[in-house]
Amino acid sequence: MASRRKRHEEEHENHERWLVSYADFITLLFAFFVVMYAISSLNEGKYRVMSSAIMDAFRTGSVIAVQTTPPTGGANTMIEIPQTKPISKAIKSDHHVEETAKLGQLTQNLAKVMGPLVQSGEVTITQTSQGINIDIRDSALFAVGQAEPNQQSLPLMSNMAKLLADVDNSIKVEGFTDDAPIRTPAFPSNWELSAARAGGVVRLFQESGISPQRMVAVGHGANLPVADNATADGRARNRRVTISVQANNQDAAASEPAAATPTPNEVKP
Structure with a gap:
């Protein structure tokens, strides 16, 4: 059991x-x-x-x-x-290419508008990495010893202003004289004459629609000559107004437009 x-x-x-x-x-x-x-x-x-x-x-x-x-x-x-092209540098490079192309087109348009004066040698247009320099002899703008642009120059300045109004670049207008002294009630020295001529161009540009915030006028007197004042031709070349359209590049913005002999893309007679 x-x-x-x-x-x-x-x-x-x-x-x-x-x-x-x-x-x-x-x-x-x-x-x-x-x-x-x-x-x-x-x-x-x-x-x-x-x-x-x-x-x-x-x-x-x-x-x-x-x-x-x-x-x-x-x-x-x-x-x-891996080593690559930095993004910030690539963006800057693209912007630089676009800015150069824009200023190149503006240079060509200015050369067409000012063609006769370029051919006669009274105007020189130069494009550099820092922008566009337009050198105009005083004989194309002013009477001797005067700072008020003459009537013949008004159409030229108006057409130039229309082109400059289409871009947003800063504009620097510089007046220069030769070393011959001037002593008049209006202009006790070449400093006053050069500054007044630069200011007269800026005023015409403003009246033509260019924002005054974009512009500056500077008088250099007989300083920074581009030719020898010992000859009549040299003095004529030194009496000038330089209009600088400054490039909108970060690198170029930190420096002034070149006063020395410009490089490529110079429009010559």
Whole structure:
């Protein structure tokens, strides 16, 4: 009787063994998600280093390597940025190309408007990296010893002003004289004469619609000659007004228009 009862207990089947496997599965699943969370958690220090490195690479265009060591002792991370053209420099380069093209077109238009004076040598138009320089001899604008533009020059100045009004560049008007002294009630010296001539051109431009905020008038007197005052031709070349249309480039804005002999794209007679 006892033997039958023992055999019956041994043959009894346990229907709850699946709980053990289920518990093991849940434990492994929990461990898996813990590991995934640990891997995906953001390391703030590493992120800042990487962000700074990328920004420096775009600014300078150089090759840099950033090595970071996670505080948990994991593998090092190496970030390499290949040498590329910096974005800021690319934008500046595109702007420079557009500005050069715009000023080139303006130079051609000015040459057409002032064609006869360019052919006679009374006007010289030069485009440089800093803008456009328009040198006009005083004989094309003023009577001897006077600062009021003559009637013959008014159509010229009006047509020039129409072209300059279509752009937004700053305009600098400079007056120059020869070294012959002048002493009149209106102009005690060449300083006053050169400044008054520059101011007269600026006033005509303003009356033709050019914003006064874009313009400045400067008188140099007999300083900065472009020829020898010992000859009549040299003195005639030194008595001039220079109109500078300054390029809207950041690099050019920091410097003054060149007073020396200009370079390419000079319109000659």
